[in-house]
Amino acid sequence: MGYFRDNVERTEGYTPGFQPKAAEVVKLNTNENPYPPSPLVMKTLAEIKPEQLRRYPDPLGNAFREAAAALNGVKPENILCCNGGDDLLSIAIRAFCDEGHPLAYPIPTYSLYPVLARLQNCEAIEIPFGEEFDLPAGLATTGAALTIVCNPNAPTGSSVPMEEIAALADRLTGVLLIDEAYVDFAEQNCTALVKDFDNVIVLRTLSKGYSLAGLRFGYAIAQKDLIDGLVKVKDSYNIDAVAIALATAAIEDQAYFRQNVEKIKKERTALTEQLRSLGLTVPDSHSNFVFAQVRNGSAARIHKQLEQRNIFVRYWDDPRIQDKLRISVGTEEQNEKLISALKEIVSSGGDRS
């Protein structure tokens, strides 16, 4: 067409996980939480006043900032509210990267990073993870303006200890964004690093542990100078009034949050064991999904056969991971449906034809 900047013209754009329309599906392809949001969120939604919609929202979402600061043991000035974690990724790449200021990250990882880099016309330095998905040594010396480490990582579900991330932050000359989208299901998080390092940004989302993927709410935790700089780059009203109210209610109901996270972790253990007993190789996951390697390179076939049974999991036609399926942890009932479909497919040889 010729109207767009060259790098936009060349970019395919991010491919989101398929959102099936039918109600009767087992949807395990986009790492949503299978349980509803907190009743406090739904009560807050029912009590939204016309006045909250008529007026512009608080540009910084201070009610949420205060609640999130209390939850994370930091000050409100250390919190930046975002329209989902993806908004923060986009803000950070726009803030730190351009043609002369590359982005770096270990791969395989979240497939949005290279898309955002192309749109920003910055180089994306991709360094493969080590054998055990440990941090690659070269990551510290790329000279990138922004380095992103997804921890726990997607789609592998693997996790790097905080001490190694701290050592990386210490060696980097640029900013380190730790994408903790899945940290609600992990054993540790990196919030403590924000106090020690002026180059660390921690990303959080309410899409996973808080069951609010449809609301679009995430936030950054960082030292004040970094937050102040990011505020200059964000849209003036990047979060809406309803989202601020509902997100605040969600993080104030920690009892409900913890209860759901525990249920998902328990189901994760059961799902992992069942998949292993079917012969799939499934590393321990620190997220709300598992990354399962199938035999005989049959991932594409199994993915298709599951889809025909209205069961959706995620598959990438990428040579590095095309023998694997990423499966979100669902309810006990959803996981059972998946397992019995997989048993059927394997026993009928459907993974081989």
Ligand SMILES: Cc1ncc(COP(=O)(O)O)c(C=O)c1O
């Ligand atoms: C690794 C990773 N980071 C960030 C996000 C952003 O999530 P959201 O924009 O829903 O907050 C996702 C969403 O799936 C993700 O997988």
